[in-house]
Every structure is written in C-alpha cells, then in structure tokens.
Amino acid sequence: MIKITSRTKQAETTKNKIYECGVKLIRINGFDGVTVEQIAKEAGVSVGTYYYYFESKFELLREIFKQADDYFLKEVKGHLKAEDFKGQIVEFFGKYADFNYLNGLEMVKKLYTCDNKMFNIKGRAMQNILEDIIKNAQVKGEFSNTYVATEITRVLFVVARGIVFEWCLFDGEIDLKSEMEKIISNMVVGYMFIK
Structure with missing residues (x-):
C-alpha cells in the first residue's frame, strides 16, 4: 500500500484549488477571457506553481x-x-x-x-x-x-x-x-x- 504523505496531500490540494479557481473564472469569462496569471492569482499561487501542475491553459481545459x-x-x-x-x-x-x-x-x-x-x-x-x-x-x-x-x-x-x-x-x-x-x-x- 502506498503511503500518502502530507506533502502529497498538499500537492493534491494545491492542484485542486488551481483547477477550481480556473473553472470558476472560465465559467464567468469564458476560456479565452481568462489568463494563466488570473487563475494563479485567484488560486493564491505563483504562475510558476500553476505551470508545475498544468503545462498550459489548454491543459486545464483538458482536465x-x-x-x-x-x-x-x-x-x-x-x-x-x-x-x-x-x-x-x-x-x-x-x-x-x-x-x-x-x-x-x-x-x-x-x-x-x-x-x-x-x-x-x-x-x-x-x-x-x-x-x-x-x-x-x-x-x-x-x-x-x-x-x-x-x-x-x-x-x-x-x-x-x-x-x-x-x-x-x-x-x-x-x-x-x-x-x-x-x-x-x-x-x-x-x-x-x-x-
């Protein structure tokens, strides 16, 4: 059985937060009306953190x-x-x-x-x-x-x-x-x- 560490849980929480904030902004502004910077700001993370979990804005759409x-x-x-x-x-x-x-x-x-x-x-x-x-x-x-x-x-x-x-x-x-x-x-x- 794979042990889930607190670091793994935190990573999953961060990814989910980015996803949820991205969906929220897309719901309001449409996919083309949202930037990675806006999503990162809404999620309270850096743009670099966004790109750690999602390669691009398109990757969020894929999710x-x-x-x-x-x-x-x-x-x-x-x-x-x-x-x-x-x-x-x-x-x-x-x-x-x-x-x-x-x-x-x-x-x-x-x-x-x-x-x-x-x-x-x-x-x-x-x-x-x-x-x-x-x-x-x-x-x-x-x-x-x-x-x-x-x-x-x-x-x-x-x-x-x-x-x-x-x-x-x-x-x-x-x-x-x-x-x-x-x-x-x-x-x-x-x-x-x-x-």
Missing part, C-alpha cells in the same frame, strides 16, 4: 474534459439500467444531459464554442463506453451493421452536442434531458433499421 470522462467511467459504465440497447443508449445520453446540468448552464455556454477543440478528441472514455454498447447491439443483431460503431457514436455525439447548444442558446429554458432522450431515441430507431 475539465477528463472530469467528464471520469464521471462516465464512475457513474455510467456498468450502471445503465435499461435492458435493451436502444434504452441503454437513450439512458446514456440522459446521463450526458445530467452531466451538463451538473456543470451549470453558464459553464456549459463557455465550453460550447467552435474554438474548443476538445470536442474533436477521439477515443475518450465516454465515447468508448457508447461505442461498446453499439458494438454489442450490432453483434446481437439489434442494430444495423451498415455503419461501424465508431461512426454511429460520432453522429450521436454531434446530435447530442447540438441539443446542448440549443439548451445554451435558449438560456436553459428547454428541458435538456427530455429533449435529449426524445431526439436520441428517434436517432437510435433510425440506426436500428438502416439497411
């Missing part, structure tokens, strides 16, 4: 997206209750909506910009979880094999991001979760019957 993947690994993978594949996919995107609610409308608005290339990263945990569900559905013949699971995953995320963008555009006035589940359900039915 925000890592939190999303960690959520899906902890809360979604192996925890979906639906018995059929269609239900699992719809439930998966219900959890995607829940995660956006957890982040809050203002934070999500700041992240959903065409300048945020983190949405382009392939092979993230949440994508892999969905892709495995789709592959299993294809193996069992419940989902068409016309398209590979990777492509279906990509398209479903494009649609889901569009729904989240609309939620942002209308300042949270739409019910994100019910919209997500309704639209994804229709998409999934389409993929089940494509020949």
Whole structure:
C-alpha cells in the first residue's frame, strides 16, 4: 500500500484549488477571457506553481474534459439500467444531459464554442463506453451493421452536442434531458433499421 504523505496531500490540494479557481473564472469569462496569471492569482499561487501542475491553459481545459470522462467511467459504465440497447443508449445520453446540468448552464455556454477543440478528441472514455454498447447491439443483431460503431457514436455525439447548444442558446429554458432522450431515441430507431 502506498503511503500518502502530507506533502502529497498538499500537492493534491494545491492542484485542486488551481483547477477550481480556473473553472470558476472560465465559467464567468469564458476560456479565452481568462489568463494563466488570473487563475494563479485567484488560486493564491505563483504562475510558476500553476505551470508545475498544468503545462498550459489548454491543459486545464483538458482536465475539465477528463472530469467528464471520469464521471462516465464512475457513474455510467456498468450502471445503465435499461435492458435493451436502444434504452441503454437513450439512458446514456440522459446521463450526458445530467452531466451538463451538473456543470451549470453558464459553464456549459463557455465550453460550447467552435474554438474548443476538445470536442474533436477521439477515443475518450465516454465515447468508448457508447461505442461498446453499439458494438454489442450490432453483434446481437439489434442494430444495423451498415455503419461501424465508431461512426454511429460520432453522429450521436454531434446530435447530442447540438441539443446542448440549443439548451445554451435558449438560456436553459428547454428541458435538456427530455429533449435529449426524445431526439436520441428517434436517432437510435433510425440506426436500428438502416439497411
């Protein structure tokens, strides 16, 4: 068993403080409206300390997206209750909506910009979880094999991001979760019957 020293605890506390202050400032000002210097000042650390824990401002953004993947690994993978594949996919995107609610409308608005290339990263945990569900559905013949699971995953995320963008555009006035589940359900039915 690895012994956790007080120095290790302090380092983790400092990194978390920088992360939380960065998220707070991004929530208020957007990613491009925040500098490393501002984040360091808000966290009460030097710029050098910031760079000790995060290589760049982009690295902080990467950490925000890592939190999303960690959520899906902890809360979604192996925890979906639906018995059929269609239900699992719809439930998966219900959890995607829940995660956006957890982040809050203002934070999500700041992240959903065409300048945020983190949405382009392939092979993230949440994508892999969905892709495995789709592959299993294809193996069992419940989902068409016309398209590979990777492509279906990509398209479903494009649609889901569009729904989240609309939620942002209308300042949270739409019910994100019910919209997500309704639209994804229709998409999934389409993929089940494509020949």
